Amino acid sequence: MNEPNGRKQEFVSELLGRSDYAIIGEIVEPKSKVLDLGCGEGELLEWLALTKGVDARGVEISSAKVQRAIARGVSVFQSDIDAGLADYPDQAFDYVILSQTLQEMRHPLQVLREMLRVGRRGIVAFPNFGHWRVRFSMLTSGGAPRTPLFPHEWYDSPNIHFLTVHDFEDLVDKHGIRVERRYFLAGNRKVRTLPNLMAEVAVYLVSRR
Amino acid sequence: MIVTANTLRFDSLSLDSGATIAPVDVTYEAYGELNAARSNAILVLHAFSGDAHAAGISPETGQPGWWDNMIGPGKAFDTNKYFVICSNVLGGCRGTTGPASINPATGCPYGMSFPVITVGDMVRLQAMLVSALGVERLLAVTGGSMGGMQALEWAVAYPDRVVAVIPIASTTRHSAQQIAFNEVGRQAIMADPNWDAGNYYGKELPGRGLAVARMVGHITYMSDDSMREKFGRRLRGKETFGFDFEVDFEVENYLRYRGSQFVGRFDANSYLYITKAMDYFDLTNGQRSLAGAMEAVRARFLVISFSSDWLYPSYQSQELVRALRSRNCDVAYVELESNYGHDSFLVDVAEQSGLVRGFLASTFEKLA
Numbered sequence: 001m002n003e004p005n006g007r008k009q010e011f012v013s014e015l016l017g018r019s020d021y022a023i024i025g026e027i028v029e030p031k032s033k034v035l036d037l038g039c040g041e042g043e044l045l046e047w048l049a050l051t052k053g054v055d056a057r058g059v060e061i062s063s064a065k066v067q068r069a070i071a072r073g074v075s076v077f078q079s080d081i082d083a084g085l086a087d088y089p090d091q092a093f094d095y096v097i098l099s100q101t102l103q104e105m106r107h108p109l110q111v112l113r114e115m116l117r118v119g120r121r122g123i124v125a126f127p128n129f130g131h132w133r134v135r136f137s138m139l140t141s142g143g144a145p146r147t148p149l150f151p152h153e154w155y156d157s158p159n160i161h162f163l164t165v166h167d168f169e170d171l172v173d174k175h176g177i178r179v180e181r182r183y184f185l186a187g188n189r190k191v192r193t194l195p196n197l198m199a200e201v202a203v204y205l206v207s208r209r
Numbered sequence: 210m211i212v213t214a215n216t217l218r219f220d221s222l223s224l225d226s227g228a229t230i231a232p233v234d235v236t237y238e239a240y241g242e243l244n245a246a247r248s249n250a251i252l253v254l255h256a257f258s259g260d261a262h263a264a265g266i267s268p269e270t271g272q273p274g275w276w277d278n279m280i281g282p283g284k285a286f287d288t289n290k291y292f293v294i295c296s297n298v299l300g301g302c303r304g305t306t307g308p309a310s311i312n313p314a315t316g317c318p319y320g321m322s323f324p325v326i327t328v329g330d331m332v333r334l335q336a337m338l339v340s341a342l343g344v345e346r347l348l349a350v351t352g353g354s355m356g357g358m359q360a361l362e363w364a365v366a367y368p369d370r371v372v373a374v375i376p377i378a379s380t381t382r383h384s385a386q387q388i389a390f391n392e393v394g395r396q397a398i399m400a401d402p403n404w405d406a407g408n409y410y411g412k413e414l415p416g417r418g419l420a421v422a423r424m425v426g427h428i429t430y431m432s433d434d435s436m437r438e439k440f441g442r443r444l445r446g447k448e449t450f451g452f453d454f455e456v457d458f459e460v461e462n463y464l465r466y467r468g469s470q471f472v473g474r475f476d477a478n479s480y481l482y483i484t485k486a487m488d489y490f491d492l493t494n495g496q497r498s499l500a501g502a503m504e505a506v507r508a509r510f511l512v513i514s515f516s517s518d519w520l521y522p523s524y525q526s527q528e529l530v531r532a533l534r535s536r537n538c539d540v541a542y543v544e545l546e547s548n549y550g551h552d553s554f555l556v557d558v559a560e561q562s563g564l565v566r567g568f569l570a571s572t573f574e575k576l577a
Contacts, residue, residue, distance in 0.1 A: 057539065066543040070511065071563045073571025077512075077530055077542035087534040 042069030130164030236304025254352030394422030420468030432550030
């Protein structure tokens with residue numbers, strides 16, 4: 001593995017601005033096989049390949065983003081997430097990552113199940129709609145919540161499901177998905193109490209029970 | 210960069226049909242330097258009507274190579290970094306043994322006595338060439354269209370000899386539509402009385418038939434959009450219709466020009482043999498599934514298709530990508546937006562260059 005050079009270090013510190021990426025970096029074991037669903041331009045994968053020596057693969061729907069990911073040396077294929085998962089054999093990866101995308105999926109449960117078929121473990125990071133700021137925004141404005149984490153107008157938001165930490169816990173409980181670790185984040189800090197109220201982002205490490 | 214072609218002769222080549230060609234010549238060009246570890250060699254494979262002159266300027270014709278925009282110092286296939294080889298395919302007419310070559314048994318050109326060849330045969334000859342050049346394992350094999358088919362054949366036939374494969378605007382097997390267009394071309398040639406069952410060497414060439422075949426080919430290489438942009442309904446050198454069957458439209462003139470130009474540089478029998486090899490090509494090769502045929506494949510892949518390519522549509526590349534994924538192979542895939550149809554891989558190379566450059570660099574790094 002190459003030592004990170006100056007440009008890379010700068011890039012990593014930029015990347016760590018995304019707190020869920022930092023947690024994912026903590027979770028992923030060195031030299032493992034990782035599939036990132038909705039990987040964008042492959043920043044996370046490139047960083048994991050560089051710092052952890054992982055075998056990094058990605059799925060992304062946008063042609064422009066796929067091009068930039070491939071140009072930076074990450075193996076990404078252009079596909080939507082459902083079709084992207086279907087072709088893989090069972091347990092092909094150590095980790096399948098779904099970072100801040102679950103709330104955009106038409107069929108989130110189906111995606112979770114497929115993630116755990118294709119991967120030994122899933123890492124799911126999602127924005128928590130139960131955060132107090134979201135609640136406050138909705139209570140005071142009476143409109144769809146808008147916060148720094150959810151800056152979109154309701155009509156052009158990519159988010160089609162509005163889930164909270166409680167909702168996700170319910171889902172995994174009901175559908176036999178084991179939570180191995182859970183992290184709650186506000187900005188770059190970890191949240192220890194009242195996560196459903198205080199966490200902006202939740203990161204779960206899940207596997208099949 | 211001025212480049213010259215070289216020719217190597219091998220004693221014989223055994224073919225998939227059971228026949229043997231002896232001896233067999235292969236003409237190639239090479240650019241850049243092979244490194245000490247012999248780990249930087251890239252084999253570029255030409256499409257149907259291409260040849261070994263992939264890059265640089267030919268001293269004979271003064272023409273740039275067919276992929277000169279992709280191969281050279283600082284380009285996607287950077288010859289400052291990589292050693293790039295391109296050879297004329299078996300059955301071709303640009304130096305490598307083909308139907309126009311002299312059959313040593315008779316002292317006359319082979320003509321239709323040339324054995325029917327396959328993409329597998331082409332690749333077997335390339336493997337002999339690569340070995341003779343001192344390269345055991347290729348960093349990459351790549352090509353567009355029929356070049357992509359050869360690259361895929363390499364990955365399956367020589368899994369230990371290729372690190373990476375870049376098939377562009379290609380397929381794992383010809384569809385009925387692709388076979389149909391090839392058959393129209395072949396019939397046009399064989400309907401030309403000058404073709405004379407392939408015995409036209411030293412006589413009048415079956416130029417009309419070959420030109421018509423090429424005209425059809427050119428239509429399939431473009432898109433409706435690119436033809437509208439390039440020609441529209443513009444008239445050629447006139448303000449009104451001629452009310453005869455001379456050239457009226459710009460597009461007619463273009464096709465006639467391309468057709469007649471082709472007759473000067475391509476052998477009609479090579480057209481028959483090479484298109485037949487393309488039509489026979491099927492990577493599954495008796496296996497029940499494409500994934501089954503990929504069992505031994507170890508290489509990483511960069512697969513590229515183009516949005517307006519209706520001759521080798523994206524679904525064919527996607528079929529390949531799906532089979533590779535089901536084998537858990539390392540595969541990157543993207544469909545590039547382009548208006549140029551099948552020709553995109555030759556002419557619309559800005560985005561393609563960025564992809565190839567990054568993919569090759571990371572492949573080379575992982576190797577080191």
